[in-house]
Amino acid sequence: MPEYQLYCFAQSGNAYRAALMLNLIGADWAPVWVDFFKGGETRTPKYRAEVNEMGEVPVLVHGAKKLSQSGVILNYLAERSGKFAPQGEDERLEALRWIIFDNQKVNGFLGPYRFLKNFARPAGDPAVMGFLKGRIDGNLAIVDKRLSERAFILGERPTIADISLCAYLFYPAEEFGFDIAGTHKNIGAWLDRIKALPRWVHPYELMPGYPLKA
Numbered sequence: 001m002p003e004y005q006l007y008c009f010a011q012s013g014n015a016y017r018a019a020l021m022l023n024l025i026g027a028d029w030a031p032v033w034v035d036f037f038k039g040g041e042t043r044t045p046k047y048r049a050e051v052n053e054m055g056e057v058p059v060l061v062h063g064a065k066k067l068s069q070s071g072v073i074l075n076y077l078a079e080r081s082g083k084f085a086p087q088g089e090d091e092r093l094e095a096l097r098w099i100i101f102d103n104q105k106v107n108g109f110l111g112p113y114r115f116l117k118n119f120a121r122p123a124g125d126p127a128v129m130g131f132l133k134g135r136i137d138g139n140l141a142i143v144d145k146r147l148s149e150r151a152f153i154l155g156e157r158p159t160i161a162d163i164s165l166c167a168y169l170f171y172p173a174e175e176f177g178f179d180i181a182g183t184h185k186n187i188g189a190w191l192d193r194i195k196a197l198p199r200w201v202h203p204y205e206l207m208p209g210y211p212l213k214a
């Protein structure tokens with residue numbers, strides 16, 4: 001049995017953060033596929049009782065520990081492995097600041113936007129999509145500006161803040177209907193730097209469940 005198990009599915013950028021971290025640190029891990037789309041597994045009483053009361057992926061199992069919230073998982077793995085870890089109090093707080101900003105305002109809007117455009121039937125109401133797109137544009141501009149002055153979110157080396165923020169950004173542009181890397185040159189160059197890290201793998205290859213079965 002691998003040391004870590006990760007409840008996840010290929011289309012989840014939130015889960016990708018944890019899967020990517022596990023891979024980048026060279027952990028011994030295996031995915032546990034969650035049937036989110038067809039089976040509605042995260043909404044079942046069984047999942048909520050046995051896996052995660054919040055009804056979400058990712059969930060990381062490590063021995064007796066069961067952790068959810070990708071930010072918590074990233075912190076746990078960084079502390080255990082010493083890899084991609086912020087150093088010292090100032091960096092730890094700075095990483096946490098960007099992870100919360102990401103969860104709420106960057107991928108926190110991108111995830112639902114992509115879901116409503118690409119997976120939901122009927123697709124999202126135009127007024128809702130317009131609201132989300134406005135928030136996405138404003139917040140991606142903040143990240144792009146940050147990356148105009150440094151190679152990675154905290155400075156010259158990658159940390160868990162980068163692994164959090166890239167959550168949805170490697171998925172195909174067609175799934176959003178706009179090309180983030182193409183229109184934000186600093187984000188594009190930063191994604192290339194993350195892609196160049198040893199053991200980087202695309203979300204659709206790293207986690208099970210792609211393509212979706214009809």
Ligand SMILES: N[C@@H](CCC(=O)N[C@@H](CS)C(=O)NCC(=O)O)C(=O)O
Nearest residue numbers: 012013014042055056057058069070
């Ligand atoms: N802030 C959470 C977000 C997790 C999340 O929303 N995961 C989605 C999948 S991408 C989910 O499981 N949603 C189930 C639901 O909301 O019913 C994290 O970073 O782990």
